[in-house]
Amino acid sequence: MTSGMTTDGHGDRAGQAAMESVEDYLSDVLAAIAPLPPLELGLAVADGSVLAGDVAARSPLPPFDNSAMDGYAVLAADVATATAEAPVTLPVAAEVAAGDTAQRELTPGTCIRIMTGALLPAGADAVVPVELTDGGSDRATFMQAVPAGAAVRRLGGDASPGDVLLTAGTRLGPVQLGLLAATGHDRVLARPRPRVSVISTGNELIEPGRPLLPGQIWESNSVMLAAAASRAGAVARRHPVVRDDTVSVLAAIDEALAGADLIVTSGGVSMGAEHDVVKAALTALGTVSFRKVAMQPGMPQGFGFVGPDSTPIFTLPGNPVSAYVSFWLFIAPALDALQNQAPRMPAVRQATLAAPVRSPQGKRSFLRGSLDPGAGTVEPVSGQSSHQLAALARSNALIIVPEKVTGLGAGDTVDVLDLP
Amino acid sequence: MTSGMTTDGHGDRAGQAAMESVEDYLSDVLAAIAPLPPLELGLAVADGSVLAGDVAARSPLPPFDNSAMDGYAVLAADVATATAEAPVTLPVAAEVAAGDTAQRELTPGTCIRIMTGALLPAGADAVVPVELTDGGSDRATFMQAVPAGAAVRRLGGDASPGDVLLTAGTRLGPVQLGLLAATGHDRVLARPRPRVSVISTGNELIEPGRPLLPGQIWESNSVMLAAAASRAGAVARRHPVVRDDTVSVLAAIDEALAGADLIVTSGGVSMGAEHDVVKAALTALGTVSFRKVAMQPGMPQGFGFVGPDSTPIFTLPGNPVSAYVSFWLFIAPALDALQNQAPRMPAVRQATLAAPVRSPQGKRSFLRGSLDPGAGTVEPVSGQSSHQLAALARSNALIIVPEKVTGLGAGDTVDVLDLP
Numbered sequence: 001m002t003s004g005m006t007t008d009g010h011g012d013r014a015g016q017a018a019m020e021s022v023e024d025y026l027s028d029v030l031a032a033i034a035p036l037p038p039l040e041l042g043l044a045v046a047d048g049s050v051l052a053g054d055v056a057a058r059s060p061l062p063p064f065d066n067s068a069m070d071g072y073a074v075l076a077a078d079v080a081t082a083t084a085e086a087p088v089t090l091p092v093a094a095e096v097a098a099g100d101t102a103q104r105e106l107t108p109g110t111c112i113r114i115m116t117g118a119l120l121p122a123g124a125d126a127v128v129p130v131e132l133t134d135g136g137s138d139r140a141t142f143m144q145a146v147p148a149g150a151a152v153r154r155l156g157g158d159a160s161p162g163d164v165l166l167t168a169g170t171r172l173g174p175v176q177l178g179l180l181a182a183t184g185h186d187r188v189l190a191r192p193r194p195r196v197s198v199i200s201t202g203n204e205l206i207e208p209g210r211p212l213l214p215g216q217i218w219e220s221n222s223v224m225l226a227a228a229a230s231r232a233g234a235v236a237r238r239h240p241v242v243r244d245d246t247v248s249v250l251a252a253i254d255e256a257l258a259g260a261d262l263i264v265t266s267g268g269v270s271m272g273a274e275h276d277v278v279k280a281a282l283t284a285l286g287t288v289s290f291r292k293v294a295m296q297p298g299m300p301q302g303f304g305f306v307g308p309d310s311t312p313i314f315t316l317p318g319n320p321v322s323a324y325v326s327f328w329l330f331i332a333p334a335l336d337a338l339q340n341q342a343p344r345m346p347a348v349r350q351a352t353l354a355a356p357v358r359s360p361q362g363k364r365s366f367l368r369g370s371l372d373p374g375a376g377t378v379e380p381v382s383g384q385s386s387h388q389l390a391a392l393a394r395s396n397a398l399i400i401v402p403e404k405v406t407g408l409g410a411g412d413t414v415d416v417l418d419l420p
Numbered sequence: 421m422t423s424g425m426t427t428d429g430h431g432d433r434a435g436q437a438a439m440e441s442v443e444d445y446l447s448d449v450l451a452a453i454a455p456l457p458p459l460e461l462g463l464a465v466a467d468g469s470v471l472a473g474d475v476a477a478r479s480p481l482p483p484f485d486n487s488a489m490d491g492y493a494v495l496a497a498d499v500a501t502a503t504a505e506a507p508v509t510l511p512v513a514a515e516v517a518a519g520d521t522a523q524r525e526l527t528p529g530t531c532i533r534i535m536t537g538a539l540l541p542a543g544a545d546a547v548v549p550v551e552l553t554d555g556g557s558d559r560a561t562f563m564q565a566v567p568a569g570a571a572v573r574r575l576g577g578d579a580s581p582g583d584v585l586l587t588a589g590t591r592l593g594p595v596q597l598g599l600l601a602a603t604g605h606d607r608v609l610a611r612p613r614p615r616v617s618v619i620s621t622g623n624e625l626i627e628p629g630r631p632l633l634p635g636q637i638w639e640s641n642s643v644m645l646a647a648a649a650s651r652a653g654a655v656a657r658r659h660p661v662v663r664d665d666t667v668s669v670l671a672a673i674d675e676a677l678a679g680a681d682l683i684v685t686s687g688g689v690s691m692g693a694e695h696d697v698v699k700a701a702l703t704a705l706g707t708v709s710f711r712k713v714a715m716q717p718g719m720p721q722g723f724g725f726v727g728p729d730s731t732p733i734f735t736l737p738g739n740p741v742s743a744y745v746s747f748w749l750f751i752a753p754a755l756d757a758l759q760n761q762a763p764r765m766p767a768v769r770q771a772t773l774a775a776p777v778r779s780p781q782g783k784r785s786f787l788r789g790s791l792d793p794g795a796g797t798v799e800p801v802s803g804q805s806s807h808q809l810a811a812l813a814r815s816n817a818l819i820i821v822p823e824k825v826t827g828l829g830a831g832d833t834v835d836v837l838d839l840p
Contacts, residue, residue: 043628044658047647061810064634068805099623099664101633117624117738119635158803159810166813173840174651178644178740179813182637186629203519204537208463209606213521214484215539217602224598227467231594238464244519318537320598383578385488390481390579393586393599420593 019294021403022364026330029303033312035340036191036261043181046172048233049190050339055166057183060156065120066098068151072111072133072140073124076150082142089141096121111140120152127151159183171341191339196234197256198222201268201278202318203244220389221266221323225316228324229264231420232332233339244268246281253281257307261338264331267318269300278315282306288313294403296363297322297386301330312338319386325366325398328420346417348400354379356409359401371397371416378416395419439714441823442784446750449723453732455760456611456681463601466592468653469610470759475586477603480576485540486518488571492531492553492560493544496568509561516541531560540572547571579603591761611759616649617676618642619659621669621688621698622738627661640809641686641743645736648744649684651840652752653759664688666701673701677727681758684751687738689720698735702726708733714823716783717742717806721750732758739806745786745818748840766837768820774799776829779821791817791836798836815839 038052067073074090082088093110096102098117106112106123114120114127125148134141159165165183166176172190180188198221205219206212222238229236237259242252249268256263268278269290279302282288288304299322302315314331316323333343354377359365368391369378378399383391400415401408408414458472487493494510502508513530516522518537526532526543534540534547545568554561579585585603586596592610600608618641625639626632642658649656657679662672669688676683688698689710699722702708708724719742722735734751736743753763774797779785788811789798798819803811820835821828828834 043643047650057810059632062807063632063637066635068807097623097664099625099635101635103634117622117637153805153807157805158808163810165810174644174647175744175809175813175815175839177647178640178744179809181628181640181643182740182809184628184632184638186627202537203517205519207606208601208604212479212483212604214523215486215519215521217483217537218604220598220601223463223601224594227594227597230467244517320602324595324598385573385577387482387488387573388578389595389599389602390477390583390585393595395595419595 019292019299019362022293022295022329025291025293025301026333029330029334030337030343032303032305033334033337034310036194036338038189038191040187041190041192042187043177043185045192046188046190047174047177048193049172049188050341051166051168051170051172052189052191053168054164055180055185055188057159057161057163057165059161059184061159061183062153062155062157065155066153067114067116067118067120067127068153069127069129070115071127071129071151072142073106073114073121073127074111074142075106075108075124076126076146076148078109078111079128079142080145082145084143087141087143089139092136092138092140094121113137113140125149125152169340171339194234194261194335194338195259196226196229196236196262196264196335197239197260198225198229198236199239199242199252199256199263199265201242201244201249201265205241207241221316221318221320224320224324225264225266225327228327228420229331229335232335234262234335244277246277246284249277249281253306253313257309257311260311262331262334263306263311263313264316264327265313266316266323269302269315269317278302282313282315288315290315294363296360296365298326298329298366299363301326303330317386320389321368321386321392324392328417348415348417350413351376351378351397351416353377353399353408353410353412353414356407357399357401358407359405361406362403364403365399365401366417367399367401368392368395368419369397369399369416370395371418378414439712439719439782442713442715442749445711445713445721446753449750449754450757450763452723452725453754453757454730456614456758458609458611460607461610461612462607463597463605465612466608466610467594467597468613469592469608470761471586471588471590471592472609472611473588474584475600475605475608477579477581477583477585479581479604481579481603482573482575482577485575486573487534487536487538487540487547488573489547489549490535491547491549491571492562493526493534493541493547494531494562495526495528495544496546496566496570498529498531499548499562500565502562502565504563507561507563509559512556512558512560514541533557533560545569545572589760591759614654614681614755614758615679616646616654616656616682616684616755617659617680618645618649618656619662619672619676619683619685621662621664621685623664625661641736641738641740644740644744645684645686645747648747648840649751649755652755654682654755664697666697666704669697669701673726673733677729677731680731682751682754683726683731683733684736684747685733686736686743689722689735689737698722702733702735708735710735714783716780716785718746718749718786719783721746723750737806740809741788741806741812744812748837768835768837770833771796771798771817771836773797773819773828773830773832773834776827777819777821778827779825781826782823784823785819785821786837787819787821788812788815788839789817789819789836790815791838798834
C-alpha cells in the first residue's frame with residue numbers, strides 16, 4: 001500500500017497512528033498563512049476588506065457649522081424675549097439652502113431663512129426651528145426663545161482632524177464605508193476579500209445539465225464550495241471540471257493562480273496510486289503536505305503552497321459532505337488569516353440529542369443534525385455517509401462527538417455547530 | 421407650514437398627533453409588497469434566491485451503484501472464509517476507475533479492482549477495502565470477510581426519483597446549490613435576490629475624493645446603503661448624486677427603474693417646500709405616501725410604488741444615522757417580502773445600561789450603543805445626533821427606548837438590536 005491509499009473515514013487502520021487532531025492541523029494551517037499585502041481599494045469594492053492602518057479624519061466632520069433643522073438663523077439674543085404672547089418679528093434678509101456655497105453674514109436684528117444642512121451664516125449663533133415661528137418669507141415672527149447653539153451642528157462636532165476614525169484591523173462594513181466617504185476618502189489601504197478558485201477533479205464529473213453516461217455523476221462540489229467561500233467573505237470563482245491526470249491538474253492550478261489568493265481542490269486525494277492525481281501532482285512539487293486528520297468525515301487533508309507567490313492551496317476530499325465540513329473547519333478560518341484577522345470559528349452550542357448516535361473510536365465525528373434552537377434539541381438526520389448531499393441539505397447543524405466517545409444516547413448533551 | 425415642513429426627530433410638535441407606530445408602518449409596507457415573479461436562474465447566480473416551487477429528484481442519487489472505497493469488488497460469498505490465518509486469493513479480472521462508463525461484469529471466483537465512486541460491476545455485491553487485502557494487481561489476497569453490501573453506495577441511497585429534495589420557499593445556500601447540481605439541475609425556478617438602486621439627492625453632495633467648497637459635504641449615504649442592501653441579500657447599485665430639482669429626481673428614478681426591483685432614495689424629504697424635491701416629485705405621482713413614524717431617528721418616511729411595474733420605493737431621510745436605522749427596520753424586511761419570505765427581523769436581546777439615556781416622549785428611540793455581549797452590558801456612545809456617523813461607526817447595537825419612556829438609568833435593563 002502507498003500512503004496514497006487512504007480512504008475517507010472508513011477503516012484505514014494502518015493510518016490511524018499517524019492521525020493528527022483537528023486543532024493541531026488547523027493551528028499548523030493558520031501559522032503558515034501570511035496575510036495578503038494591503039491594496040489601495042476604491043470604496044465600491046472595499047466592503048468586507050480589512051483596514052491595514054488607522055484612518056484619521058483629514059478634515060473636520062461636519063466640515064462647517066450648519067443647521068440641524070429648517071428654520072431661521074439668528075442671534076439668540078435677538079429673540080431672547082420672544083413668547084407666544086409677546087412674539088419678536090425680524091426681517092428675513094436672505095435664504096440659504098443646503099449646498100449653497102456663499103458664506104452669508106447675519107446682520108444683527110435680522111434673520112436668514114436656513115434649511116437643514118446649510119452653511120450657518122457668519123454671526124448667527126442659533127437656528128430657530130420653523131415650527132416655533134410663523135414661517136414668513138419677508139418677515140418672520142418668533143414665538144419662542146432658543147439658547148445660543150440651538151439646532152446648530154458645529155464644525156468638527158462628529159470628528160476633528162487627526163481623530164482616529166477607524167483603527168487598523170477593522171473589517172469594513174456599511175457604516176465604516178459611509179464614514180470613509182463622509183470624510184472624503186474614496187480609496188483606502190486594506191487587505192481585500194481573498195479571491196478563491198475552486199477546482200473539482202474527476203473523470204466521472206459532468207457539468208450539471210448535460211447528459212450522464214453510466215458511471216458518471218454531475219459535478220456539484222465546486223458549485224457548493226464557491227458559494228461557501230462567498231458566504232465566508234471571499235470572492236469565489238469556479239474552475240471548469242479537470243480530468244484525472246497530473247498534467248491537467250497542474251495546468252488548472254497554473255490557470256487559477258493568476259486570479260487567486262487561495263486555491264481549493266476537491267477530489268483526487270483519497271484514491272489509489274495512479275488515480276490519486278491531485279496528490280501525485282502536488283507531492284511532486286514538494287510544497288504541499290498530505291495528512292490524516294482524526295475526524296469523520298474529512299480525514300484526508302492536504303495543505304501547502306503553490307506558484308510564484310506561494311499561494312495557499314487546500315486539497316479537499318471529493319465526497320461532498322467531507323469537503324463541506326472541511327471547508328468550514330479549516331478554509332474559512334484561513335480566509336480570515338489572509339486578512340490578518342483572528343479566525344471567526346463557527347460558534348459551538350449545546351443541545352440535547354433526540355436519538356442515539358455512533359462514532360468511530362479515535363476520530364472526532366461531525367454528524368449531520370437538525371437543530372431546534374428553541375427546544376435546544378438536535379436530531380441526527382438519516383443518511384450520515386459522506387456522499388449523502390440530500391441528507392446534508394436537510395441539516396442545519398453538525399453534532400460533534402469527541403474522539404474518545406463511540407456512542408451517545410437520546411437525552412445526552414452534545415456540542416453542535418451551526419451549519420452555514 | 422406645509423406638511424412638507426417636517427424635521428428629522430426634532431420638535432415637530434404639530435406633526436406628533438399624526439405619527440404612526442413603527443409596527444403599523446412596517447406592517448403597511450409588508451402588506452403592500454408583492455413578491456417578485458420567479459425566474460429561471462442559472463446556479464451561478466442563484467445563491468440567496470428563494471425556490472418558487474418544490475424541486476424533486478429527476479434521477480436517483482447516486483445515479484448508479486458505486487464503490488464507497490478503493491478496493492476490490494467481489495461476491496461476498498467468495499471471501500466469506502477469509503481470515504488473516506487463512507486468506508483467500510482471487511484473480512484480478514479487471515480494474516474500474518471513477519468515470520469509467522463501461523458496465524463490467526464480475527465472474528464469480530474473480531475480483532475486480534475498483535476505485536471510490538466507480539460503477540460497481542454487475543454481479544458484485546460488496547467491496548473489500550484495499551486495507552484488508554495485499555493490494556495485488558494480478559491476484560489479490562483477502563485477509564478478512566465482508567458482509568454483502570459492504571462499501572457499496574446503492575443507486576438512490578441518497579434520493580429516489582420523485583423525492584422532494586427542496587421545498588418551495590427554501591432560500592438557496594451552498595449545500596442546496598450543490599444538491600441541485602448533483603441532481604443535474606443547472607437552472608432553477610426561484611425568486612432572485614432583489615436588485616436595489618440607491619439614489620442620494622442634494623445640492624450639497626460631492627463625490628468622495630473630489631474637493632469641497634464651503635457648504636458642501638461628501639456623499640456617503642448611497643455608499644453606506646448600497647453596502648447595507650448587499651448585506652441584506654440584495655444586489656445593490658449606487659446611482660450618481662442627484663441635484664435638488666424634481667426633473668433630475670424623476671429622471672434618476674426612471675433610469676434606476678430599468679434595473680431595480682426596489683428603489684431607495686435619501687434626502688429631499690425633510691426640508692421646506694421648494695427644497696423638498698423628492699417629496700414634491702413623488703407626491704405629484706400620487707403613488708407614494710409620506711408619513712411620520714413615531715421613532716427617533718427616522719421620523720419622516722415615505723413609501724410607495726413607481727414606474728410601469730409598480731416598483732417599491734422608500735424615501736429615507738438624508739441624515740445618515742436616520743437612513744441607516746430606517747434601512748434595517750423597514751427595507752431589509754421588505755427585501756425578504758420581495759422573495760416571498762417571512763421577514764428576518766433583527767434579533768432583540770436584553771442588556772444592562774451602563775449609563776443613563778434620555779428619549780423624547782411619544783417616540784421610540786434607537787440610540788447608538790456599544791454592546792458587550794459577554795458582560796451583557798451596553799454603553800450609549802457619545803454623539804447621538806442623527807448626523808453623527810463617526811459615533812455610529814463606534815456602535816455595534818441600537819438601544820431601544822419605548823415610546824412612553826423618557827429616561828432610563830444606569831443598571832436598567834433595555835432591549836437592544838445588533839447593528840449590522
